[in-house]
Amino acid sequence: MITRIPSVALVAASVLLTGCGGGALAATDHASAPTSASSSQASPSPSSEISAEAAPRQLPGVGPKMLARIPATTEQVVLVTGRSADSPLSTLALYERTDDGWEQTASWAAHNALKGWSDHHMAGDLRSPIGVYSLTDAGGLLKDPGTKLTYDHGRGFVSPGTGFEGEPLAGSFDYVIAINYNRQPGTSPLDWTRPLGSSRGGGIWIHVDHGGPTHGCVSIAEAHMKELLRTLDPARHPVVVMGDAAALDH
Template sequence: MKGVIGKKGFTKSKKEGDGKSPVGIYSFGTAFGSETKPDGLKMDYRKTTKYDYWIDDQSSQDYNKWKTYKGDPDQKWKSFEKMNHELYKYGAVINYNTNPIVKGKGSAIFLHVWRGETKPTAGCVATAEKNVLDLLKWLDPAQKPHIIMGTEESLKPVK
């Protein structure tokens, strides 16, 4: 299936806001979306609301975490992503920079619905909605699935 990555390609040294996708092998976290949990999904699923945000504010203790907040997010964080929007109709967290979290190393890396096959992401992996749904239904947490991100060349030293 076709997919897109960060508008500036892959990198082995990801930095917050660089427009690049991180090279490596990563497990998946929670599946999510603005729609109800799809039938046949084995992964944990979280339905997003207008109060859900992924924090990319490097000065915050909430950096690279999903937070539910009912106040004014602009008053709480310098930078965040709304989790309840069209590109996140269906998706899954890619466990990049999640344990431990290193501030500034990049945040909010997801598998999600694309804008189109010629429209890159800010660092995520994206594909058509049908493909995202097919992948989410195919992924079985009992099998410990991972995503391999990078070019053949960039992945040579990755084990």
């Protein structure tokens, strides 16, 4: 399985909370084709059976419009499927491209933003952005667990306070993977550059789950974060495909 940016200097205290949907400095967590009618049921020809078997496996629940946004060079997909448009519960699954199509290699329970999902994420809306985003940079309060992604190890990855359900946020940023939504790829997850402007939010990460909804990020258990970090390989151009089930099926 396959997870180094030099450690950045200590960031100013006002930017320590840039993760998980940080907008202005306030975030604390940041179909088959129809067959012709016939009066009798004919058995499928051998050639049609072979053709069906040879069809490549697609990403389950992902429709043609969303599939078209995945770069042709991408060989790893992190698929985050939300239960509904307004739910903070989701599933994160890892897929690898093979000669036979996409093959699932892992699937874990996850949290997303408190109010669910948005196809036009704004700072403070408490929704996770729907879309396809590249994954190039990682970091955390703890040392690099062995990722091939660039990794920024530093004390800027702090998450004080409590979450929406009163759960402690400490340790949430022990490991993070920056989702390239409204950020500059190739920089630390702590970088404050917002190409779309600060009103469109930012600091959207995959990070360690704290047991409740996030401000905009996706979170999974710490052991799964370490496994994901060790698996993602920049040479395979990984992306995250994320959204609620209905939004993804377009």
